[in-house]
Amino acid sequence: MPECKELKQKLLKISREITKDCPFCTLVSEDIENRTPIYCSRFSGERSPIPVDLDTCLSCGEFKRHG
Numbered sequence: 001m002p003e004c005k006e007l008k009q010k011l012l013k014i015s016r017e018i019t020k021d022c023p024f025c026t027l028v029s030e031d032i033e034n035r036t037p038i039y040c041s042r043f044s045g046e047r048s049p050i051p052v053d054l055d056t057c058l059s060c061g062e063f064k065r066h067g
C-alpha cells in the first residue's frame with residue numbers, strides 16, 4: 001500500500017529529526033520496515049546501542065535537552 005510506505009518513510013524522517021541532537025543516538029536505520037530503527041546508547045554504552053522506537057524517544061525526552 002503506497003500510503004503505508006509513505007507513512008513509514010515519514011516516521012523515519014521524524015525519528016531522524018528528533019534524535020539528531022541527542023548524544024546517545026548512534027544511528028537511525030534506513031529500513032522502513034524496522035520497528036525499532038533508533039540505536040540508543042544511553043543505558044547500554046556506545047559499543048552496544050539498543051534499538052528503540054520513536055515512542056521510546058518521546059517518552060525519554062533526552063533529545064529536548066540538547067536541541
Ligand code: SF4
Pocket residue numbers: 019022023024025038039040041042052056057058060061062063
Ligand atoms: S531513547 Fe532517549 S537517549 Fe535514547 S536516543 Fe532516544 S531520546 Fe536519545
